[in-house]
Amino acid sequence: MATRFQGPKGTRDFYPDAMAVRRYIEDAWRTVSTRFGFLEVDGPTFEPLELYKIKSGDEIVSQLFHFQDRADRALALRPEFTPSLARMVAEKAGSLPRPIKWFSIPRCYRAEQPQKGRLREFIQWNADVLGDATTAADVELVAVCVAALEELGLTAREVRVGWNHRELLTRGLCAGPFIAERMPVAYEILDKLHKLDAAGQNALFEARECTPGEVAVFDLLTASAKPGEQGRQAMEELLASWPDDVRSEIAQRQSEFANAGLGDYCAFDMTIVRGLAYYTGFVFEAFDVGGANRALAGGGRYDKLVELLGGPEIPATGFGMGDVVLELVLREKNLLPKNLLPQPDVFVVNILPDPLPAQRLLAHLRKTHWNADHTAVTGRGLHAVTSTRATKNVGKLLQEAAGSGARVAAIFLPDEYARGVVKIKNMADRSETEAPAAEAVAMLRQLIGALR
Protein backbone atom coordinates (compact mmCIF):
# COMPACT_ATOMS: atom_id res chain seq x y z
CA MET A 1 0.00 0.00 0.00
CA ALA A 2 1.29 3.42 -0.91
CA THR A 3 2.37 5.68 1.94
CA ARG A 4 1.11 9.23 1.92
CA PHE A 5 3.45 11.99 2.87
CA GLN A 6 2.96 15.43 4.29
CA GLY A 7 5.36 18.25 3.54
CA PRO A 8 7.95 18.74 6.30
CA LYS A 9 6.94 20.85 9.26
CA GLY A 10 7.12 24.57 8.61
CA THR A 11 7.37 24.33 4.82
CA ARG A 12 4.94 25.41 2.13
CA ASP A 13 3.83 24.03 -1.21
CA PHE A 14 3.53 26.67 -3.89
CA TYR A 15 0.57 25.69 -6.05
CA PRO A 16 -0.05 28.05 -8.99
CA ASP A 17 -2.05 30.60 -6.97
CA ALA A 18 0.54 30.71 -4.19
CA MET A 19 3.37 30.76 -6.69
CA ALA A 20 1.82 33.75 -8.43
CA VAL A 21 1.69 35.63 -5.12
CA ARG A 22 5.31 34.73 -4.43
CA ARG A 23 6.38 35.94 -7.87
CA TYR A 24 4.43 39.14 -7.39
CA ILE A 25 6.32 39.88 -4.18
CA GLU A 26 9.69 38.83 -5.58
CA ASP A 27 9.15 40.94 -8.69
CA ALA A 28 8.49 43.99 -6.55
CA TRP A 29 11.68 43.37 -4.58
CA ARG A 30 13.69 42.84 -7.75
CA THR A 31 12.44 45.85 -9.69
CA VAL A 32 12.82 48.20 -6.74
CA SER A 33 16.33 46.92 -5.97
CA THR A 34 17.32 47.47 -9.56
CA ARG A 35 15.77 50.95 -9.54
CA PHE A 36 18.08 51.86 -6.66
CA GLY A 37 21.16 50.45 -8.39
CA PHE A 38 21.55 47.19 -6.49
CA LEU A 39 22.91 44.16 -8.37
CA GLU A 40 21.52 40.69 -7.77
CA VAL A 41 23.70 37.97 -6.27
CA ASP A 42 23.19 34.55 -4.76
CA GLY A 43 25.29 31.96 -3.00
CA PRO A 44 25.04 28.33 -1.97
CA THR A 45 22.01 27.11 -0.04
CA PHE A 46 24.34 25.49 2.48
CA GLU A 47 27.59 26.69 3.96
CA PRO A 48 30.13 25.42 6.47
CA LEU A 49 28.47 25.25 9.86
CA GLU A 50 31.43 27.16 11.21
CA LEU A 51 30.49 30.25 9.18
CA TYR A 52 27.37 30.68 11.29
CA LYS A 53 29.08 29.80 14.55
CA ILE A 54 31.68 32.52 14.03
CA LYS A 55 29.01 35.10 13.49
CA SER A 56 26.44 34.06 16.07
CA GLY A 57 28.11 31.74 18.58
CA ASP A 58 27.62 28.07 19.33
CA GLU A 59 24.04 28.49 20.55
CA ILE A 60 23.00 29.09 16.96
CA VAL A 61 23.58 25.45 16.05
CA SER A 62 20.34 24.27 17.64
CA GLN A 63 18.45 26.69 15.39
CA LEU A 64 20.04 25.36 12.20
CA PHE A 65 19.44 22.41 9.96
CA HIS A 66 22.90 20.93 9.86
CA PHE A 67 24.49 17.72 8.66
CA GLN A 68 27.78 16.02 7.83
CA ASP A 69 28.76 15.19 4.28
CA ARG A 70 30.59 11.99 3.39
CA ALA A 71 33.97 13.56 4.10
CA ASP A 72 32.64 14.50 7.54
CA ARG A 73 32.44 18.21 6.82
CA ALA A 74 29.93 20.00 9.06
CA LEU A 75 27.47 21.93 6.89
CA ALA A 76 24.31 23.90 7.55
CA LEU A 77 21.41 25.14 5.45
CA ARG A 78 21.64 28.92 5.42
CA PRO A 79 19.47 30.60 8.07
CA GLU A 80 20.17 34.00 6.51
CA PHE A 81 22.23 35.40 3.68
CA THR A 82 24.51 37.92 5.36
CA PRO A 83 27.32 35.46 6.27
CA SER A 84 27.45 34.21 2.67
CA LEU A 85 27.49 37.77 1.42
CA ALA A 86 30.27 38.72 3.81
CA ARG A 87 32.22 35.64 2.74
CA MET A 88 31.76 36.50 -0.94
CA VAL A 89 32.90 40.05 -0.33
CA ALA A 90 35.86 38.95 1.79
CA GLU A 91 36.99 36.67 -1.04
CA LYS A 92 36.99 39.32 -3.77
CA ALA A 93 37.07 42.57 -1.84
CA GLY A 94 40.16 43.81 -3.63
CA SER A 95 38.65 43.63 -7.09
CA LEU A 96 35.10 44.78 -6.45
CA PRO A 97 34.22 48.37 -7.39
CA ARG A 98 32.91 50.29 -4.42
CA PRO A 99 30.50 50.89 -2.99
CA ILE A 100 29.28 47.34 -3.33
CA LYS A 101 25.50 47.44 -3.65
CA TRP A 102 24.04 43.96 -3.81
CA PHE A 103 20.65 42.42 -3.29
CA SER A 104 19.56 38.81 -3.12
CA ILE A 105 16.34 36.83 -2.76
CA PRO A 106 17.48 33.59 -1.12
CA ARG A 107 15.44 30.77 0.37
CA CYS A 108 16.52 30.38 3.97
CA TYR A 109 16.05 27.71 6.63
CA ARG A 110 15.71 27.78 10.38
CA ALA A 111 15.00 24.78 12.61
CA GLU A 112 12.59 26.66 14.80
CA GLN A 113 9.08 26.06 16.01
CA PRO A 114 6.80 27.47 13.31
CA GLN A 115 4.28 30.10 14.33
CA LYS A 116 2.53 33.10 12.91
CA GLY A 117 4.86 34.86 10.50
CA ARG A 118 7.66 32.38 11.05
CA LEU A 119 8.31 29.17 9.11
CA ARG A 120 11.21 26.78 8.73
CA GLU A 121 11.68 27.65 5.09
CA PHE A 122 11.13 31.17 3.86
CA ILE A 123 12.31 33.67 1.33
CA GLN A 124 14.14 36.75 2.45
CA TRP A 125 15.00 39.76 0.37
CA ASN A 126 18.36 41.26 1.34
CA ALA A 127 19.91 44.55 0.29
CA ASP A 128 23.35 45.59 1.43
CA VAL A 129 25.77 48.45 0.86
CA LEU A 130 29.44 47.79 1.60
CA GLY A 131 32.29 50.24 1.40
CA ASP A 132 30.27 53.31 2.31
CA ALA A 133 30.57 54.34 5.94
CA THR A 134 28.42 57.46 5.59
CA THR A 135 24.90 57.94 6.85
CA ALA A 136 23.82 58.20 3.21
CA ALA A 137 24.19 54.42 2.88
CA ASP A 138 21.91 53.83 5.87
CA VAL A 139 19.35 56.25 4.49
CA GLU A 140 19.45 54.63 1.08
CA LEU A 141 18.72 51.24 2.61
CA VAL A 142 15.71 52.49 4.45
CA ALA A 143 14.64 54.18 1.23
CA VAL A 144 14.82 51.01 -0.85
CA CYS A 145 13.05 49.08 1.89
CA VAL A 146 10.21 51.59 2.01
CA ALA A 147 10.06 51.81 -1.78
CA ALA A 148 9.44 48.08 -1.99
CA LEU A 149 6.65 48.30 0.57
CA GLU A 150 5.14 51.17 -1.41
CA GLU A 151 5.49 49.22 -4.64
CA LEU A 152 3.27 46.61 -3.04
CA GLY A 153 0.67 49.19 -2.05
CA LEU A 154 1.64 49.95 1.55
CA THR A 155 1.89 53.55 2.74
CA ALA A 156 2.85 55.45 5.87
CA ARG A 157 -0.70 54.78 7.07
CA GLU A 158 0.05 51.06 7.27
CA VAL A 159 3.77 50.75 7.92
CA ARG A 160 6.45 52.61 9.85
CA VAL A 161 10.16 52.44 10.32
CA GLY A 162 11.70 52.77 13.75
CA TRP A 163 15.40 53.46 13.86
CA ASN A 164 18.05 53.64 16.51
CA HIS A 165 21.80 53.76 16.82
CA ARG A 166 23.61 51.50 19.23
CA GLU A 167 26.56 53.78 19.88
CA LEU A 168 24.39 56.83 20.36
CA LEU A 169 22.09 54.89 22.66
CA THR A 170 25.05 53.66 24.68
CA ARG A 171 26.45 57.14 25.05
CA GLY A 172 23.07 58.50 26.00
CA LEU A 173 22.42 55.84 28.62
CA CYS A 174 25.92 56.19 30.04
CA ALA A 175 25.29 59.88 30.52
CA GLY A 176 22.59 58.72 32.97
CA PRO A 177 22.61 56.01 35.62
CA PHE A 178 24.20 53.30 33.45
CA ILE A 179 27.83 52.23 33.37
CA ALA A 180 29.37 50.78 30.22
CA GLU A 181 29.57 47.25 31.65
CA ARG A 182 25.77 47.20 32.01
CA MET A 183 25.09 47.78 28.33
CA PRO A 184 24.68 44.12 27.29
CA VAL A 185 22.11 43.72 30.07
CA ALA A 186 20.45 46.99 29.13
CA TYR A 187 20.13 45.85 25.51
CA GLU A 188 18.71 42.52 26.55
CA ILE A 189 16.09 44.17 28.76
CA LEU A 190 15.25 46.79 26.14
CA ASP A 191 14.67 44.07 23.58
CA LYS A 192 12.16 42.31 25.84
CA LEU A 193 10.36 45.18 27.54
CA HIS A 194 7.76 45.89 24.88
CA LYS A 195 6.17 42.47 25.16
CA LEU A 196 5.97 42.34 28.96
CA ASP A 197 3.31 43.73 31.26
CA ALA A 198 4.23 45.75 34.36
CA ALA A 199 4.62 42.66 36.54
CA GLY A 200 6.78 40.91 33.97
CA GLN A 201 8.93 44.00 33.61
CA ASN A 202 9.49 44.24 37.34
CA ALA A 203 10.41 40.57 37.52
CA LEU A 204 12.95 41.14 34.77
CA PHE A 205 14.40 44.22 36.51
CA GLU A 206 14.80 42.18 39.66
CA ALA A 207 16.37 39.23 37.91
CA ARG A 208 18.92 41.54 36.30
CA GLU A 209 19.56 43.42 39.54
CA CYS A 210 18.65 46.82 38.15
CA THR A 211 19.25 49.89 40.30
CA PRO A 212 16.29 52.20 40.96
CA GLY A 213 17.92 54.72 38.66
CA GLU A 214 18.10 52.20 35.84
CA VAL A 215 14.48 51.15 36.37
CA ALA A 216 13.38 54.77 36.11
CA VAL A 217 15.15 55.06 32.76
CA PHE A 218 13.63 51.81 31.49
CA ASP A 219 10.18 53.11 32.41
CA LEU A 220 10.85 56.25 30.41
CA LEU A 221 12.21 54.21 27.50
CA THR A 222 9.07 52.08 27.46
CA ALA A 223 6.93 55.19 27.50
CA SER A 224 9.01 56.81 24.75
CA ALA A 225 8.04 54.12 22.27
CA LYS A 226 4.34 54.81 22.73
CA PRO A 227 2.64 56.99 20.12
CA GLY A 228 1.29 60.41 20.87
CA GLU A 229 2.09 63.17 23.30
CA GLN A 230 2.96 60.89 26.21
CA GLY A 231 5.65 59.14 24.19
CA ARG A 232 7.02 62.42 22.89
CA GLN A 233 7.37 63.81 26.40
CA ALA A 234 9.17 60.71 27.68
CA MET A 235 11.54 60.94 24.72
CA GLU A 236 12.20 64.63 25.43
CA GLU A 237 12.91 63.90 29.05
CA LEU A 238 15.42 61.20 28.18
CA LEU A 239 17.12 63.21 25.48
CA ALA A 240 17.49 66.15 27.83
CA SER A 241 20.04 64.16 29.83
CA TRP A 242 21.97 62.96 26.78
CA PRO A 243 25.14 64.69 25.47
CA ASP A 244 24.58 67.56 23.03
CA ASP A 245 26.47 65.97 20.16
CA VAL A 246 24.44 62.77 20.51
CA ARG A 247 21.22 64.78 20.35
CA SER A 248 22.34 66.71 17.33
CA GLU A 249 23.40 63.59 15.47
CA ILE A 250 19.97 62.06 16.06
CA ALA A 251 18.33 65.23 14.75
CA GLN A 252 20.71 65.26 11.79
CA ARG A 253 19.87 61.70 10.80
CA GLN A 254 16.15 62.28 11.16
CA SER A 255 16.42 65.29 8.88
CA GLU A 256 18.27 63.13 6.34
CA PHE A 257 15.34 60.73 6.34
CA ALA A 258 12.96 63.62 5.83
CA ASN A 259 15.13 64.91 3.01
CA ALA A 260 14.86 61.49 1.31
CA GLY A 261 11.08 61.69 1.48
CA LEU A 262 10.91 59.25 4.39
CA GLY A 263 9.82 61.70 7.04
CA ASP A 264 6.35 60.18 7.37
CA TYR A 265 7.77 56.71 7.82
CA CYS A 266 10.78 57.11 10.05
CA ALA A 267 10.93 57.85 13.74
CA PHE A 268 13.77 57.58 16.20
CA ASP A 269 12.94 54.73 18.57
CA MET A 270 15.25 54.04 21.49
CA THR A 271 13.73 50.63 22.14
CA ILE A 272 14.86 49.05 18.89
CA VAL A 273 18.12 47.18 19.44
CA ARG A 274 17.73 44.15 17.13
CA GLY A 275 18.79 41.33 19.39
CA LEU A 276 22.40 41.02 20.46
CA ALA A 277 23.68 40.41 16.97
CA TYR A 278 26.57 41.80 15.00
CA TYR A 279 25.19 45.29 14.60
CA THR A 280 27.66 48.03 15.32
CA GLY A 281 25.68 51.26 15.00
CA PHE A 282 22.58 52.20 13.07
CA VAL A 283 19.70 49.71 13.32
CA PHE A 284 16.13 49.85 12.03
CA GLU A 285 12.94 47.87 11.82
CA ALA A 286 9.90 48.19 9.59
CA PHE A 287 6.60 47.07 11.09
CA ASP A 288 2.91 47.45 10.40
CA VAL A 289 1.11 50.13 12.34
CA GLY A 290 -1.50 47.75 13.74
CA GLY A 291 1.44 46.13 15.46
CA ALA A 292 -0.01 42.63 15.79
CA ASN A 293 2.57 41.21 13.40
CA ARG A 294 6.25 40.58 13.70
CA ALA A 295 8.66 43.01 12.09
CA LEU A 296 8.37 43.23 8.30
CA ALA A 297 12.03 43.99 7.85
CA GLY A 298 15.05 44.71 9.95
CA GLY A 299 18.67 45.58 9.54
CA GLY A 300 21.49 47.89 10.34
CA ARG A 301 25.19 48.48 10.20
CA TYR A 302 27.65 45.62 10.66
CA ASP A 303 31.05 47.19 10.09
CA LYS A 304 33.13 44.36 11.59
CA LEU A 305 31.66 41.27 9.96
CA VAL A 306 33.71 41.03 6.77
CA GLU A 307 36.86 41.46 8.81
CA LEU A 308 35.69 38.73 11.17
CA LEU A 309 35.53 36.40 8.17
CA GLY A 310 39.09 37.13 7.16
CA GLY A 311 38.38 39.94 4.74
CA PRO A 312 39.57 43.54 4.76
CA GLU A 313 38.10 46.14 7.04
CA ILE A 314 35.04 47.34 5.17
CA PRO A 315 32.01 49.19 6.46
CA ALA A 316 28.70 47.49 5.75
CA THR A 317 25.02 48.11 6.24
CA GLY A 318 22.05 46.05 5.14
CA PHE A 319 18.66 44.61 5.92
CA GLY A 320 16.45 41.61 5.32
CA MET A 321 12.73 41.38 4.59
CA GLY A 322 10.96 38.02 4.80
CA ASP A 323 8.13 36.95 2.55
CA VAL A 324 6.02 35.40 5.30
CA VAL A 325 5.09 38.41 7.39
CA LEU A 326 4.95 40.60 4.30
CA GLU A 327 2.36 38.37 2.67
CA LEU A 328 0.34 38.25 5.89
CA VAL A 329 0.28 42.04 6.06
CA LEU A 330 -0.60 42.43 2.37
CA ARG A 331 -3.44 39.97 2.84
CA GLU A 332 -4.68 41.72 5.98
CA LYS A 333 -4.70 45.09 4.23
CA ASN A 334 -6.34 43.53 1.18
CA LEU A 335 -3.47 44.64 -1.04
CA LEU A 336 -2.89 41.47 -3.03
CA PRO A 337 -4.24 41.90 -6.57
CA LYS A 338 -6.89 39.38 -7.52
CA ASN A 339 -5.61 38.19 -10.87
CA LEU A 340 -1.99 37.34 -10.42
CA LEU A 341 -2.03 34.31 -12.70
CA PRO A 342 -0.94 35.06 -16.25
CA GLN A 343 -3.88 35.81 -18.52
CA PRO A 344 -3.88 34.68 -22.15
CA ASP A 345 -3.72 37.18 -24.99
CA VAL A 346 -5.80 34.94 -27.23
CA PHE A 347 -8.16 32.06 -26.56
CA VAL A 348 -8.82 30.01 -29.68
CA VAL A 349 -12.32 28.51 -29.92
CA ASN A 350 -12.82 25.81 -32.51
CA ILE A 351 -16.23 24.54 -33.63
CA LEU A 352 -14.97 22.98 -36.87
CA PRO A 353 -14.77 19.20 -37.06
CA ASP A 354 -11.22 19.65 -38.34
CA PRO A 355 -8.82 20.73 -35.54
CA LEU A 356 -5.96 21.66 -37.86
CA PRO A 357 -6.85 25.31 -38.75
CA ALA A 358 -7.14 26.21 -35.07
CA GLN A 359 -3.88 24.44 -34.23
CA ARG A 360 -2.15 26.27 -37.08
CA LEU A 361 -3.34 29.62 -35.76
CA LEU A 362 -2.17 28.75 -32.23
CA ALA A 363 1.27 27.83 -33.50
CA HIS A 364 1.56 31.11 -35.43
CA LEU A 365 0.43 33.21 -32.50
CA ARG A 366 2.91 31.61 -30.15
CA LYS A 367 5.85 31.97 -32.51
CA THR A 368 8.14 34.96 -32.22
CA HIS A 369 8.58 36.60 -35.62
CA TRP A 370 11.83 38.03 -36.93
CA ASN A 371 12.66 40.27 -39.81
CA ALA A 372 14.22 38.88 -43.02
CA ASP A 373 17.86 38.93 -41.88
CA HIS A 374 16.93 37.72 -38.41
CA THR A 375 18.31 40.78 -36.63
CA ALA A 376 15.18 42.16 -35.02
CA VAL A 377 11.98 40.87 -33.52
CA THR A 378 8.95 42.04 -35.46
CA GLY A 379 6.40 40.32 -33.29
CA ARG A 380 6.86 38.54 -30.02
CA GLY A 381 5.18 35.22 -29.34
CA LEU A 382 1.78 35.69 -27.77
CA HIS A 383 0.27 33.86 -24.84
CA ALA A 384 -2.28 31.79 -26.78
CA VAL A 385 -4.34 28.88 -25.50
CA THR A 386 -7.30 26.77 -26.53
CA SER A 387 -9.73 24.34 -24.96
CA THR A 388 -9.18 20.63 -24.65
CA ARG A 389 -12.91 19.97 -24.25
CA ALA A 390 -14.75 17.85 -26.75
CA THR A 391 -17.86 20.03 -26.70
CA LYS A 392 -18.74 22.21 -29.69
CA ASN A 393 -21.00 24.34 -27.56
CA VAL A 394 -19.83 27.90 -28.32
CA GLY A 395 -21.31 29.27 -25.11
CA LYS A 396 -19.41 26.78 -22.99
CA LEU A 397 -16.15 27.45 -24.77
CA LEU A 398 -16.54 31.22 -24.49
CA GLN A 399 -17.27 30.72 -20.84
CA GLU A 400 -13.99 28.90 -20.52
CA ALA A 401 -12.29 31.71 -22.44
CA ALA A 402 -13.77 34.28 -20.08
CA GLY A 403 -12.71 32.23 -17.09
CA SER A 404 -9.13 32.15 -18.35
CA GLY A 405 -9.08 35.94 -18.43
CA ALA A 406 -8.19 36.02 -22.11
CA ARG A 407 -8.31 39.42 -23.80
CA VAL A 408 -9.43 38.15 -27.16
CA ALA A 409 -11.10 35.04 -28.55
CA ALA A 410 -10.49 33.76 -32.07
CA ILE A 411 -13.47 31.65 -33.13
CA PHE A 412 -13.53 29.09 -35.94
CA LEU A 413 -17.13 28.52 -37.11
CA PRO A 414 -18.25 26.35 -40.05
CA ASP A 415 -20.13 28.97 -42.12
CA GLU A 416 -17.53 31.68 -41.67
CA TYR A 417 -14.65 29.31 -42.26
CA ALA A 418 -16.29 28.22 -45.51
CA ARG A 419 -16.09 31.92 -46.52
CA GLY A 420 -12.44 31.98 -45.47
CA VAL A 421 -12.82 34.09 -42.34
CA VAL A 422 -12.26 33.72 -38.59
CA LYS A 423 -14.26 35.60 -35.98
CA ILE A 424 -12.34 37.74 -33.54
CA LYS A 425 -14.00 38.73 -30.31
CA ASN A 426 -12.87 41.36 -27.84
CA MET A 427 -13.70 39.70 -24.55
CA ALA A 428 -13.85 42.97 -22.64
CA ASP A 429 -16.55 44.75 -24.66
CA ARG A 430 -17.90 41.65 -26.43
CA SER A 431 -17.53 43.25 -29.85
CA GLU A 432 -16.77 41.00 -32.83
CA THR A 433 -15.07 41.44 -36.15
CA GLU A 434 -14.17 39.07 -38.96
CA ALA A 435 -10.69 38.42 -40.23
CA PRO A 436 -9.66 36.71 -43.45
CA ALA A 437 -7.78 33.60 -42.36
CA ALA A 438 -4.53 34.83 -43.87
CA GLU A 439 -4.67 38.08 -41.90
CA ALA A 440 -5.93 36.68 -38.61
CA VAL A 441 -2.52 36.66 -36.94
CA ALA A 442 -1.75 40.24 -37.93
CA MET A 443 -5.18 41.47 -36.84
CA LEU A 444 -4.97 39.67 -33.53
CA ARG A 445 -1.53 41.13 -32.88
CA GLN A 446 -2.84 44.57 -33.64
CA LEU A 447 -5.82 44.15 -31.35
CA ILE A 448 -3.68 42.82 -28.51
CA GLY A 449 -1.29 45.71 -28.97
CA ALA A 450 -4.15 48.17 -28.79
CA LEU A 451 -5.50 46.60 -25.62
CA ARG A 452 -2.17 46.58 -23.83
Added chain:
RNA sequence: GUGGAAUUAGCUCAGCUGGCUAGAGCACGGGGUUGUGGUCCUCGGGGUCGCGGGUUCGAGUCCCGUAUUCCACCCCA
Protein backbone atom coordinates in the same frame (compact mmCIF):
# COMPACT_ATOMS: atom_id res chain seq x y z
C1' G B 1 12.72 21.78 23.02
C1' U B 2 7.83 22.96 26.32
C1' G B 3 2.44 23.87 26.88
C1' G B 4 -2.85 24.61 24.88
C1' A B 5 -6.43 23.86 20.79
C1' A B 6 -7.49 21.58 16.23
C1' U B 7 -7.27 17.67 12.05
C1' U B 8 -13.87 14.53 8.03
C1' A B 9 -13.63 15.47 -0.37
C1' G B 10 -9.07 20.15 -3.68
C1' C B 11 -11.49 24.35 -0.23
C1' U B 12 -15.19 25.79 3.83
C1' C B 13 -17.61 22.76 6.97
C1' A B 14 -22.22 19.18 8.83
C1' G B 15 -22.16 14.49 11.16
C1' C B 16 -26.28 15.32 18.80
C1' U B 17 -24.59 11.54 24.22
C1' G B 18 -20.64 5.17 19.58
C1' G B 19 -25.49 1.99 15.43
C1' C B 20 -24.58 4.45 7.49
C1' U B 21 -23.53 2.17 2.05
C1' A B 22 -20.00 9.16 5.55
C1' G B 23 -22.97 14.19 3.55
C1' A B 24 -23.66 19.68 1.82
C1' G B 25 -21.95 24.15 -0.57
C1' C B 26 -18.05 25.81 -3.53
C1' A B 27 -14.30 23.99 -6.88
C1' C B 28 -13.20 20.28 -10.75
C1' G B 29 -14.89 17.14 -15.11
C1' G B 30 -18.78 15.19 -18.95
C1' G B 31 -23.30 16.46 -21.18
C1' G B 32 -27.66 19.67 -22.24
C1' U B 33 -30.68 24.09 -27.81
C1' U B 34 -25.74 21.42 -34.83
C1' G B 35 -23.72 28.92 -33.09
C1' U B 36 -21.83 33.36 -28.32
C1' G B 37 -19.88 34.84 -21.59
C1' G B 38 -18.92 33.56 -14.93
C1' U B 39 -26.37 32.04 -14.99
C1' C B 40 -29.47 27.55 -15.31
C1' C B 41 -30.45 22.10 -15.68
C1' U B 42 -28.27 17.30 -15.44
C1' C B 43 -24.76 13.53 -14.66
C1' G B 44 -19.98 12.38 -12.71
C1' G B 45 -14.93 11.73 -10.52
C1' G B 46 -13.00 12.10 -6.09
C1' G B 47 -12.78 10.47 1.38
C1' U B 48 -7.36 4.39 4.28
C1' C B 49 -12.74 10.26 8.45
C1' G B 50 -4.18 12.74 9.55
C1' C B 51 -1.51 8.05 10.94
C1' G B 52 -0.89 3.76 14.49
C1' G B 53 -2.75 1.10 18.48
C1' G B 54 -6.70 0.06 22.14
C1' U B 55 -11.92 -0.43 24.30
C1' U B 56 -16.53 -2.48 22.02
C1' C B 57 -20.92 -7.05 18.90
C1' G B 58 -19.95 -2.34 16.39
C1' A B 59 -15.49 3.68 16.34
C1' G B 60 -15.71 9.57 12.08
C1' U B 61 -17.71 9.58 17.28
C1' C B 62 -14.55 7.01 23.44
C1' C B 63 -9.09 6.12 25.35
C1' C B 64 -3.61 6.15 24.42
C1' G B 65 0.42 7.29 21.28
C1' U B 66 2.25 9.90 17.04
C1' A B 67 2.48 13.51 12.84
C1' U B 68 0.97 18.09 11.09
C1' U B 69 -1.47 22.97 11.58
C1' C B 70 -2.64 27.23 14.58
C1' C B 71 -1.66 29.85 19.24
C1' A B 72 1.79 30.90 23.28
C1' C B 73 6.78 30.14 25.68
C1' C B 74 12.24 29.68 24.42
C1' C B 75 14.63 32.10 20.45
C1' C B 76 14.53 35.65 16.74
C1' A B 77 20.16 36.54 12.75
